[in-house]
Amino acid sequence: MPLQQFLSVFQSAFLEGRLLKCTLSKNTSAAPADLKNIYLRPVSLKKGLFVAFNFRYATRDEVKNLPIEAAVEQLAQMMGQWFLHADLLTTERDYHLKYTKSGEAVFSSQKAAHAAAVETSHDREKHRLLDPSAPWLHTLGITGAKGEVLANTGDKWRQVNKYLEIIDSLLRANPLPRDPHIADMGSGKGYLTFALYDFLVQQGYTPRITGIELRPKLVSFCNKAAEQAGFSGLQFMSTDIADYQPDRLDMLIALHACDTATDLALAAGIRNKAKIIVAAPCCHKQIRRDMHAQNELTPVLRHGILEERQAEIVTDGIRALLLEAEGYKTSVFEFVSTEHTAKNVMITAVGSKRRDDRGRKTALEKVDALKKGFGIREHFLEKLLEQPV
Numbered sequence: 001m002p003l004q005q006f007l008s009v010f011q012s013a014f015l016e017g018r019l020l021k022c023t024l025s026k027n028t029s030a031a032p033a034d035l036k037n038i039y040l041r042p043v044s045l046k047k048g049l050f051v052a053f054n055f056r057y058a059t060r061d062e063v064k065n066l067p068i069e070a071a072v073e074q075l076a077q078m079m080g081q082w083f084l085h086a087d088l089l090t091t092e093r094d095y096h097l098k099y100t101k102s103g104e105a106v107f108s109s110q111k112a113a114h115a116a117a118v119e120t121s122h123d124r125e126k127h128r129l130l131d132p133s134a135p136w137l138h139t140l141g142i143t144g145a146k147g148e149v150l151a152n153t154g155d156k157w158r159q160v161n162k163y164l165e166i167i168d169s170l171l172r173a174n175p176l177p178r179d180p181h182i183a184d185m186g187s188g189k190g191y192l193t194f195a196l197y198d199f200l201v202q203q204g205y206t207p208r209i210t211g212i213e214l215r216p217k218l219v220s221f222c223n224k225a226a227e228q229a230g231f232s233g234l235q236f237m238s239t240d241i242a243d244y245q246p247d248r249l250d251m252l253i254a255l256h257a258c259d260t261a262t263d264l265a266l267a268a269g270i271r272n273k274a275k276i277i278v279a280a281p282c283c284h285k286q287i288r289r290d291m292h293a294q295n296e297l298t299p300v301l302r303h304g305i306l307e308e309r310q311a312e313i314v315t316d317g318i319r320a321l322l323l324e325a326e327g328y329k330t331s332v333f334e335f336v337s338t339e340h341t342a343k344n345v346m347i348t349a350v351g352s353k354r355r356d357d358r359g360r361k362t363a364l365e366k367v368d369a370l371k372k373g374f375g376i377r378e379h380f381l382e383k384l385l386e387q388p389v
């Protein structure tokens with residue numbers, strides 16, 4: 001029986017750790033209204049290994065994690081009833097179960113094209129991180145009704161994908177608790193906040209993400225979009241970053257938060273001992289105003305553009321050093337190519353539990369030397385960290 005063959009391959013691939021993913025498509029009129037697809041994949045939870053079912057409706061997603069026995073039972077009920085096609089990808093072979101309109105089932109397989117591609121192709125990996133047909137992308141205006149990336153949102157799409165690649169590699173090296181609490185400070189219209197939530201759920205996390213944003217209209221738009229998408233752990237608050245006091249913070253995100261809003265966010269991340277901090281600073285006005293270089297660069301900094309770039313380097317360089325003084329391991333690198341946006345530097349920081357007094361002293365000495373050389377009285381982040389809690 002083709003269905004029995006399919007179920008048995010699914011179960012053994014799952015139990016032997018060979019299951020990559022399975023997609024149910026070609027819905028019938030018997031499927032629940034608006035249910036377009038179901039995506040299945042293995043997910044490791046505290047209670048063990050489960051099968052995550054991502055139910056993709058026209059405007060929202062719903063995720064259910066089931067033990068393998070219940071997952072196989074569900075599949076047996078759905079195939080041929082709700083869906084006519086199932087594509088099952090394993091590390092060695094790809095399997096297909098297809099029902100004709102007359103109800104006849106065919107089961108076939110071939111060598112695993114996808115498995116090789118996942119491991120070797122950068123592009124394939126990129127696409128795996130964000131599914132363009134996710135309904136929230138349409139609500140936020142990045143894709144059209146058919147899940148196509150719109151002509152004028154290509155840069156945003158690339159940025160979101162690059163962001164998820166960075167998050168993915170950070171989390172592989174520094175896993176968070178399965179129920180991480182995350183704040184995205186200066187979340188704006190929420191593209192990157194929604195992307196992070198969707199990605200974490202696909203990875204088997206049960207995240208609680210709070211977007212912090214000054215502008216109430218954006219907050220109300222994002223809360224409505226999160227509800228519509230079925231993202232129950234995602235909420236937005238209309239408040240100043242300076243006033244937000246989380247009860248727990250595992251990861252702090254601050255992407256393009258204006259000028260010293262980045263410092264407010266970094267200080268909140270440090271104070272709340274966030275394990276991972278990801279910041280893409282923007283408009284470095286504070287240091288630019290305060291900078292009166294008294295070093296060999298003075299003659300070249302009379303050119304406005306060079307002074308502006310130098311101010312950015314000094315601002316972000318000192319931010320990285322202050323994070324190091326607080327025990328974080330930092331990296332500063334190009335986020336997306338300057339071809340797509342001028343705001344393209346990213347700082348990532350991963351906290352370490354080990355206290356390192358010598359490292360702290362060295363980092364702070366470097367901050368002092370930089371301040372002296374560039375005639376800076378204070379760096380806003382340093383001032384925030386000096387304030388009593």
Ligand SMILES: C[S@@+](CC[C@H](N)C(=O)[O-])C[C@H]1O[C@@H](n2cnc3c(N)ncnc32)[C@H](O)[C@@H]1O
Pocket residue numbers: 185186187188189190191192212213214215239240241242254255256257258261264
């Ligand atoms: C340039 S947008 C970036 C949005 C989003 N993070 C992104 O990268 O697409 C910066 C957002 O930060 C918000 N913002 C600036 N200062 C803030 C503060 N002190 N508290 C909360 N939100 C702030 C602004 O209203 C704006 O929507």
